[in-house]
Amino acid sequence: MRKPVIYILVLALATCIIYTLPSGGSPQPATDGLLRLHVIANSDSPEDQELKLRVKDRIVSEIGGLVSEMKTKEEILEFLHGNMQYIEDTAAREIEYAKKEYGVRAEVGYFTFPTKSYGSLALPAGEYQALRIVLGEGGGANWWCVMFPPLCFVDTKNAVALERDQQRVRDMLAGEEHETPPGIEDVGKIPVRVRFKLLEVVRQSGMKLAEVFNGQ
Numbered sequence: 498m499r500k501p502v503i504y505i506l507v508l509a510l511a512t513c514i515i516y517t518l519p520s521g522g523s524p525q526p527a528t529d530g531l532l533r534l535h536v537i538a539n540s541d542s543p544e545d546q547e548l549k550l551r552v553k554d555r556i557v558s559e560i561g562g563l564v565s566e567m568k569t570k571e572e573i574l575e576f577l578h579g580n581m582q583y584i585e586d587t588a589a590r591e592i593e594y595a596k597k598e599y600g601v602r603a604e605v606g607y608f609t610f611p612t613k614s615y616g617s618l619a620l621p622a623g624e625y626q627a628l629r630i631v632l633g634e635g636g637g638a639n640w641w642c643v644m645f646p647p648l649c650f651v652d653t654k655n656a657v658a659l660e661r662d663q664q665r666v667r668d669m670l671a672g673e674e675h676e677t678p679p680g681i682e683d684v685g686k687i688p689v690r691v692r693f694k695l696l697e698v699v700r701q702s703g704m705k706l707a708e709v710f711n712g713q
Contacts, residue, residue: 532570532645533625535608539599539633548595549632552588553640556630557649559587565647570626573645577605577628588630599633613641618648 536556538549560580567573577584581603588601605628612622620643628644642649 529626530570530645531620531625531643532573533610533627533641534644534649535610535627535629535639535641537629537631537635537639538637539597539635540637542637544595544597545632545637548591548597549637549640551595552591552601552630552632555587555591556584560584561647561649564644564649567645567647570645574605574626581605584628584630588632592632597633601633602631602635604629604631610641 534553534556536549536553539545560576564573564576567576584603585601588603592599592601606626607624608627608629610620610622610625610627613620627641
């Protein structure tokens, strides 16, 4: 009788583990709520660095009015994916105007950033989702800002709006260590659920608890 009991207990415990796993997986880092704009120069030559800033200014000017009115990161991403060619063409016009012959590549993805400061706001090193615009070989120093919340597009003279969006970013970062996996409201309750599930399995098997624990 002892071996069947062991098999039942193993099955019950396996069932309990599956039953109590959170359905949402690991919590996402708070930085996942941010979206960055990243422009990388062809090289560190003065001409290429100046062109990088001109491309940045043109991109911000062209899409800033639309993006700054969008309420969610997902809405901005949808807009970007639908307008990648337009973004590349906008950058290419600045390159052509500067009489440079290299190309441009725009992409949205997750990229590794070092610790960066944006005014009084500091962003920790890590992976961030970003619109990245690579000019030519992409071997020069880069320029970046935060697209969502829309710090890129806030007039720096508008102190109220700037502080509001910077505080919004700070709030996102402050919540990073307090994320809870979806489906679990109180981790302390999990063992109780496991015990109840074990009792259910034993009850359905028609066995008595004394038989389980005494190995009879």
